[in-house]
Amino acid sequence: MISVACHIHIRRPPDAVFAFAGDYRNDPRWRRGVIDLQCEGEPRIGSRTREVIRFCGLRAETIAEVTAWDAGRRTAFEALSGPVPCAGRRLFEAEGEGTRFSYLLQLRPRGRWQWLTPLLGLLFRWQAAGDLRRLRRVLEAPLLQPA
Numbered sequence: 001m002i003s004v005a006c007h008i009h010i011r012r013p014p015d016a017v018f019a020f021a022g023d024y025r026n027d028p029r030w031r032r033g034v035i036d037l038q039c040e041g042e043p044r045i046g047s048r049t050r051e052v053i054r055f056c057g058l059r060a061e062t063i064a065e066v067t068a069w070d071a072g073r074r075t076a077f078e079a080l081s082g083p084v085p086c087a088g089r090r091l092f093e094a095e096g097e098g099t100r101f102s103y104l105l106q107l108r109p110r111g112r113w114q115w116l117t118p119l120l121g122l123l124f125r126w127q128a129a130g131d132l133r134r135l136r137r138v139l140e141a142p143l144l145q146p147a
Helices: 014-021 025-031 111-140
Strands: 002-010 033-037 050-056 059-071 074-081 087-093 098-107
Touching: 002 014, 002 025, 014 087, 014 111, 025 033, 025 050, 059 087, 098 111
Parallel strands: none
Antiparallel strands: 002 098, 033 050, 050 059, 059 074, 074 087, 087 098
């Protein structure tokens, strides 16, 4: 099993961070390799998502179900189909004058992917850290001021 756990401080209130990063439909704007992400209606417990990613030169599609939805605090999902079984959580906690955003992912490679577990673990951890930095840049970017 591969466990990825990382967090970052974002200088925005938890509700603002949740409004963006809690909505899986925004993932292509901050998660590297996400080509498309569709969600049945508004995200909520029981919603299904369809994610298309490109990872290590391969294209993969995963169907997942939202398993937790606590507005402003946390989301969670579990894959129903895809090349690698996985589950993940996003936590949004007030921290000082901003938000501590935590991203947790568990992957269970099987078949031909299983022997690559150590390498995949490194790649997923590296990518998740970069994704969180990208998320912070997007959310902390100054808003354009009208002329």
